[in-house]
Amino acid sequence: MLAAKEQGGLMTRWYKRGFGAAESLRWMRRSSLLGLFVTLGSLVVVAPVFAQTGGLTGKVTLQDGSPCVKCTVQIDRQEIKGNYHVQTNKKGEFVYVGLPIGNYKITFLDPNGRQLFNFGGKHVGMGDPTDASLDMAKEMATAKKEQQASPEAQKQLQEEAKEQKQFAGLKQLFDQGNALYDQKQYEQAAAAFEQAAAVAKDKNLIAVLSREADSYHKARMNDKAVEAYQRAIAAAPSDPNLHNNLGSVYAEMGKVPEAQQEFQKSAELDPANASRAYFNLGVVMYNKGKMDEAADALKKSVGLDPKYADAYFLEAQALMGKASMTPNGKVVAAPGTVEALQNYLKLDPNGKYATTAQAMLQTLQGQVETEVKVKKKKKE
Numbered sequence: 266m267l268a269a270k271e272q273g274g275l276m277t278r279w280y281k282r283g284f285g286a287a288e289s290l291r292w293m294r295r296s297s298l299l300g301l302f303v304t305l306g307s308l309v310v311v312a313p314v315f316a317q318t319g320g321l322t323g324k325v326t327l328q329d330g331s332p333c334v335k336c337t338v339q340i341d342r343q344e345i346k347g348n349y350h351v352q353t354n355k356k357g358e359f360v361y362v363g364l365p366i367g368n369y370k371i372t373f374l375d376p377n378g379r380q381l382f383n384f385g386g387k388h389v390g391m392g393d394p395t396d397a398s399l400d401m402a403k404e405m406a407t408a409k410k411e412q413q414a415s416p417e418a419q420k421q422l423q424e425e426a427k428e429q430k431q432f433a434g435l436k437q438l439f440d441q442g443n444a445l446y447d448q449k450q451y452e453q454a455a456a457a458f459e460q461a462a463a464v465a466k467d468k469n470l471i472a473v474l475s476r477e478a479d480s481y482h483k484a485r486m487n488d489k490a491v492e493a494y495q496r497a498i499a500a501a502p503s504d505p506n507l508h509n510n511l512g513s514v515y516a517e518m519g520k521v522p523e524a525q526q527e528f529q530k531s532a533e534l535d536p537a538n539a540s541r542a543y544f545n546l547g548v549v550m551y552n553k554g555k556m557d558e559a560a561d562a563l564k565k566s567v568g569l570d571p572k573y574a575d576a577y578f579l580e581a582q583a584l585m586g587k588a589s590m591t592p593n594g595k596v597v598a599a600p601g602t603v604e605a606l607q608n609y610l611k612l613d614p615n616g617k618y619a620t621t622a623q624a625m626l627q628t629l630q631g632q633v634e635t636e637v638k639v640k641k642k643k644k645e
Contacts, residue, residue, distance in 0.1 A: 320362035320394030321387075325353050325373055328401045332357025336381070338397075339372040340364070343386070364389050373399050435464050439473060446480055455480035455489070462496075471501045475510070482514055490514050505535035509542055516549040524549050540570035547579055556586035564601075567608070574612035578622055581605035585625070598629050 321340065325333035338359050340349040344367050351361045372383040382399055389395050442457035458477035465473045478493030494511040501507060512527030528546040532539035543566040550559035563580035567573055584602040591597060606626045610619060 317366050317391065318363050319366055319389040319391050320360065320364055321369075321371070321389060321397045322360045322394040323358070323396055323398035325357045325359070325381075325399045326401060327381075328405060330402065333373070333375065333381070333399075335376045337374040337376075337378070339374060341370045341372070343368045343370060360394060362394060366390055371397050432469075435461050435469060435473075438464075439476075442476060442480070446476070446483075449483075451480045451484035452486065455484060455486070459493075462493075471497050471504070471507075474500070475507065478510065478514075482510075482517075487514050487518050491518075503534055505531040505538065505542070508534065509545065512542070512545060512549075516545070516552075521549060521553055521555075536569075540566045540573055540576070543569065544573065544576050544579070547576070547583065551579060551583050551586075554586075556583045559583040560587065560599075567605075571608075572612060574609050574616060575618070577605045577609040577612065578616075578618045581609065581622070581625065596629070603629055 321338075323338075325336050325338070327333050332355070333353055334355050334357060336353045336357070338351050338353065338361070340351070340361060341347070342349075342365065345365075347365065349361060349364065351359050353359045366389055369387045369389055370383060370385050371387050373381040375381055381401060382404055384397065384399075387395065387397055438457050438461035442454045442461060445451075445454035445457060455477050458473055458480055462470060462473045462477055474493050474497035478490045478497060481487070481490035481493060491511065491514055494507060494514065498504070498507050498511065508527045509531040512524045512531065515521075515524035515527060525546055528542045528549070532542040535542075543562045547559045547562035547566060550556075550562055560580060560583040563576050563583060566576040567580060570576070581602050584599040584605065587599040588602070589597045603626065606622050606629075609616070609622050610626070613619065616622075
């Protein structure tokens with residue numbers, strides 16, 4: 266049995282005591298007629314109670330045609346604040362009697378509280394309850410028809426359909442490129458990404474160009490890799506990863522000034538991860554035999570990330586390139602060399618450079634100990 270708020274006086278109370286919706290309405294009409302004969306003298310007093318209330322009734326049907334069972338019908342009065350609600354039965358039906366006459370907004374919620382639909386400006390008058398049925402399939406069809414009837418909406422739908430089709434083609438090419446890349450068929454992967462880039466837009470374009478450039482780089486086609494990275498940077502000039510990757514390509518090509526510029530730009534754009542960019546710059550300088558520049562870059566790298574083990578080792582290597590030799594044939598390491606090796610071994614004692622670092626450190630420390638012992642003997 267559906268429950269309604271007790272605002273309709275006697276009518277609502279009788280309905281709650283066991284009457285069905287139809288019986289309640291018939292009883293209401295009989296009661297009104299009986300009141301005309303029995304309480305004629307007090308008509309002025311009784312009339313406002315009965316004349317200024319009405320009700321709502323209806324059925325809620327979902328898009329698949331099934332009734333919405335235990336759906337909530339929320340009823341909000343618009344002129345004067347008033348909120349009411351009722352639940353549908355197993356047939357999707359609802360009745361609410363005893364509502365003040367006026368305009369209402371009716372909101373339909375599914376059993377989980379999610380909004381299905383709403384009507385605005387539904388008028389409730391006196392007498393029989395106002396029909397407020399909801400047929401979701403019908404409402405959705407009407408809305409779609411109205412949308413399609415609008416030239417602007419039609420144009421928008423066509424554009425959305427076109428974009429959806431383009432995206433489907435883009436995804437197919439992108440997935441194909443990734444599959445070829447995973448199979449180490451880098452040149453073919455780059456060709457697939459290049460086709461994808463022709464239909465990609467906005468953020469998708471940047472991702473596709475980046476993959477295209479990386480594929481050309483793996484294929485040792487560095488000129489094409491540079492072109493793809495430059496196009497990606499033109500679309501996203503503030504992306505530090507693109508600048509870093511382009512710097513790596515330039516480094517392999519032997520274009521040191523260009524590589525240095527890109528690594529520096531990457532560090533400026535992403536200070537939190539600048540250590541990586543300075544490390545890459547240090548590698549480039551080291552491979553070119555520019556030990557001063559390499560040591561400076563690597564010192565910046567470990568300064569930003571004190572736990573970057575490989576950067577310490579490479580810094581030590583660069584500093585060894587600045588070592589000198591005494592007339593007695595002793596190697597004099599540049600300041601900071603021993604500390605860099607010790608830091609590397611402390612952070613990565615079993616790392617890939619650990620054996621080399623230990624040998625270098627033992628050599629340097631052994632020479633220092635020998636010199637000290639010799640000095641002590643002279644004093645004696």
